[in-house]
Amino acid sequence: MDVIEVHEISKYYHHQPAIKNVSFHVEKGEVFGFIGPNGAGKSTTIKTMIDFIKPDEGNVQIFGLDSQRNAKAIREKTSYVSSDVRFYPNLTSLDLMRVVAKSAHLTKQEQNQKITYYIELFAMDATKKMHQLSLGNKKKLALACGLLTQPQLLILDEPTNGLDPLMQHRFYEELTRQKQQGMTIFLSSHDLTEVQRQADRAAFIKEGKIVTIEHMNQETVGQIISVTGPSLPMAAFKRIGATVLKQEKQTARLWYGGTRQLLFPVLEDEGIDHFMITDPELEDRFLTLYEHKEEGKS
Structure with missing residues (x-):
């Protein structure tokens, strides 16, 4: 009801x-x-x-x-x-x-x-x-x-x-x-x-x-991908639908809501030294829906 x-x-x-x-x-x-x-x-x-x-x-x-x-x-x-x-x-x-x-x-x-x-x-x-x-x-x-x-x-x-x-x-x-x-x-x-x-x-x-x-569960909210390396494949991440939450010279934090079958080949890129997959916080989802859409308009 x-x-x-x-x-x-x-x-x-x-x-x-x-x-x-x-x-x-x-x-x-x-x-x-x-x-x-x-x-x-x-x-x-x-x-x-x-x-x-x-x-x-x-x-x-x-x-x-x-x-x-x-x-x-x-x-x-x-x-x-x-x-x-x-x-x-x-x-x-x-x-x-x-x-x-x-x-x-x-x-x-x-x-x-x-x-x-x-x-x-x-x-x-x-x-x-x-x-x-x-x-x-x-x-x-x-x-x-x-x-x-x-x-x-x-x-x-x-x-x-x-x-x-x-x-x-x-x-x-x-x-x-x-x-x-x-x-x-x-x-x-x-x-x-x-x-x-x-x-x-x-x-x-x-x-x-x-x-x-x-x-409010893990499956629908997605995953947070943290990567470090000298040459991060950001274009490849974007092609599989990942959203960049934060990026510096050799580190990036992304939100990803797709399948791991698409994700793992990107993570095998030689430009990545280390990666970590964690459960997202709601703040991460908030940023994907608001802050970074606003940046895309500018």
Whole structure:
């Protein structure tokens, strides 16, 4: 069953597309990564999904419901944590968590248990008012509120901005726990290592269009080839479809998504002294889809 179905949505500002013909689906219980550089259209897509802005073309269904006509029903099952965290300045963290927990129709005992759990998990001082909190502490509070209601769908836009490494670790451990309990998670993040670790699939968006949607496993992401030698056969690598990620005088790092039958004859070239084949990081895939395509235009 698909929890999110995005069908050919487009949004224009001053006749220029912020997003164009964006389509994807997110399955129940899946962690779905959403990746792209700044200005690629990630936040616009998310805000269109949750009916914060209206698409000019296309439509979105969440839980099988139209995102515009049934926005209220969808929000009862969904939590959204924005990249831009803002709260009423004179509320304390505890005040806000109580309001959020009450809105989820939890019993008083459940409210207290969950509030205590997230205060301890994120090491929060719940007595401080919002205007006294650092960015990192505001983000911890936002994440706690997003998780408090036990949503069926959790939408996260850059959730770890401002968090220290320990809090990031605790947060991603909690996401893993929630996924095991059946939560569907939409994760838009610049933290490519965690997206690769957490996500089942990820969509890459560039200039408002989906470039590709890939499973986060070795077979589909390809291989990284590192070579050194006095005369590297770069033309041969390019002929078999390898993408150059980095090249210096006698070293090169390439991404390769093809078969080893094509690769090994190139690696036997006498201009190569040493080669190494390793599993790719998502950052390598990001570079193949963005940075080096941009270089090809110039």
